[in-house]
Amino acid sequence: MNKPKFLSSRRFKHGTMSTIITIVVVVAVILVNVIVGVLLGMFPSSVDLTDNNRFQLGEQSIEYVQGLDEDITITVCMNENEFANSDANGYYYQANEIIKQYAQYSSHITVRYVDLMEDPSFSANYADYNLSEADIIVESAQRIRVVDPSELVVAEYNDDYTSYQYFSDAEQVMTSAISYVSANELTNCAVITGHSETTSAGLNTILEDNNYQMTNVDLASTTLDDSYDLVVICAPMVDYTDAELEQIDAFLTNGGNFGKTLLYLANFQQVSVDDSTGAVHSITPNLDAYLAEWGIEVSLDGMMYETDNNNAYNNNYVMGMNIVDEDHTAALRDSSLPFIGMYTRPVNLLFETQDNITTTPLIQSTETTSLVPYSETEDANAYVQSHVGTYNAAALSQKTRYDGLTPITSNVIVLGSDGLLADSVISDARYNNNEYMVDLINDLTGQEGGINISSVSFTSETFNASNAAAITTFVIFMIVIPLAALAGGFTFWLMRRRK
Numbered sequence: 001m002n003k004p005k006f007l008s009s010r011r012f013k014h015g016t017m018s019t020i021i022t023i024v025v026v027v028a029v030i031l032v033n034v035i036v037g038v039l040l041g042m043f044p045s046s047v048d049l050t051d052n053n054r055f056q057l058g059e060q061s062i063e064y065v066q067g068l069d070e071d072i073t074i075t076v077c078m079n080e081n082e083f084a085n086s087d088a089n090g091y092y093y094q095a096n097e098i099i100k101q102y103a104q105y106s107s108h109i110t111v112r113y114v115d116l117m118e119d120p121s122f123s124a125n126y127a128d129y130n131l132s133e134a135d136i137i138v139e140s141a142q143r144i145r146v147v148d149p150s151e152l153v154v155a156e157y158n159d160d161y162t163s164y165q166y167f168s169d170a171e172q173v174m175t176s177a178i179s180y181v182s183a184n185e186l187t188n189c190a191v192i193t194g195h196s197e198t199t200s201a202g203l204n205t206i207l208e209d210n211n212y213q214m215t216n217v218d219l220a221s222t223t224l225d226d227s228y229d230l231v232v233i234c235a236p237m238v239d240y241t242d243a244e245l246e247q248i249d250a251f252l253t254n255g256g257n258f259g260k261t262l263l264y265l266a267n268f269q270q271v272s273v274d275d276s277t278g279a280v281h282s283i284t285p286n287l288d289a290y291l292a293e294w295g296i297e298v299s300l301d302g303m304m305y306e307t308d309n310n311n312a313y314n315n316n317y318v319m320g321m322n323i324v325d326e327d328h329t330a331a332l333r334d335s336s337l338p339f340i341g342m343y344t345r346p347v348n349l350l351f352e353t354q355d356n357i358t359t360t361p362l363i364q365s366t367e368t369t370s371l372v373p374y375s376e377t378e379d380a381n382a383y384v385q386s387h388v389g390t391y392n393a394a395a396l397s398q399k400t401r402y403d404g405l406t407p408i409t410s411n412v413i414v415l416g417s418d419g420l421l422a423d424s425v426i427s428d429a430r431y432n433n434n435e436y437m438v439d440l441i442n443d444l445t446g447q448e449g450g451i452n453i454s455s456v457s458f459t460s461e462t463f464n465a466s467n468a469a470a471i472t473t474f475v476i477f478m479i480v481i482p483l484a485a486l487a488g489g490f491t492f493w494l495m496r497r498r499k
Helices: 010-042 059-066 080-084 091-105 120-129 170-182 201-209 242-256 285-293 380-386 433-445 467-498
Strands: 072-076 109-113 136-139 144-147 153-157 164-168 187-193 212-218 230-234 261-265 271-273 280-282 296-298 303-306 315-323 339-342 347-349 357-364 369-372 392-403 406-415
Touching (some): 059 091, 059 170, 072 091, 091 109, 091 153, 120 144, 136 170, 144 170, 170 201, 242 261, 242 406, 261 433, 280 285, 339 433, 347 392, 369 380, 406 433
Parallel strands (some): 072 109, 230 261
Antiparallel strands (some): 136 144, 153 164, 271 280, 296 347, 303 369, 315 339, 315 357
């Protein structure tokens, strides 16, 4: 049977081919669009060209969430658009971008947004947490943590406290919350109360961020049992009784098993001066005597004063110090960062080794540090000139037993000032106070490595430090793609012409 002539015509053949090509291209575009839509929901779709990658989740967080084997839900208590645009500076827009990426990097994490105004009954499911608008709930089957949105942004002052800039703490806060709710076991920490202690919100924060369960314990009414691994005594202004010190000692001895840690923070106000004689006395002599049994003394000789203004911060009682501990610094990301001391009393070692106890300095001042006396009967200038030298700001005492060849220790850490863990320094990524103290405490308590992510500045330039990225982007979109399109079109035209 002969085919109609038009089926054999050149026009029909080329027209049919053009139709087929058009159909294939349209189908391909639709398929690509569908695939890209699916991938955009599964993986990060934006390119962060800021010089400090402030819109990109860091490698430490990515590695952590990719290792999760437990489902976690992150609930932002606000409409997403309102949350992301709740401030004019874009701080919460950045936080929102970070939050969404957790779900993109882990199939075990779900991010959702619930408007409490539209769904007021939602709060009833979390009645114990007193939810507010924009709170962020991080929850697993084990436990819940509620993040206040104010935690996502921090203000850090410059060294002389004359100006400040804002930093994002979103990744640190969110990754820590995820770590907390997914941890199989928390380390129990008792914070001793009942002695007019100073509060250390900063210390509580860094420990909670690293999976410590913080509990306030009044020794007058509660027994310090062996469920605790760490005890914190923060600058008491009232002395301990013999019975209370017996509890502390029983905790550290742990029935002869050891394996416990005490963190003691001193304060420059724990002294009294006799106005008539100028004699200086401690207001906690019982507690001091107990620390002396461990080979450590917080000095009454004066408060550290930095004579070199180049090493002083804001005033000469705030200074850069050196970490001399070599056993607990391997995990520091930048060992060149200073450790800041403020209003610090010297920590003296009464012996290096005695029986099964050894003492070690942890933090030391520079050699240009001196002391300012407490007593006004002293000639302050002469006293400062005659006391220039290096002083310990923190020390560690360890009592050791052996299980075969394995040493097991109980530990006493003494800081010459609660200011070493003040919120203003441990929240500042320019200093090593936070990271070093977390690493030290984790090592001594057996806690696994903590989460420590630097705050990210909002003041960096968008394309500045990434010239290579900017150039690459320009070349691809302004040169390569247009040339490829021209070359493809020219080739197609040439092939058609030759036929």
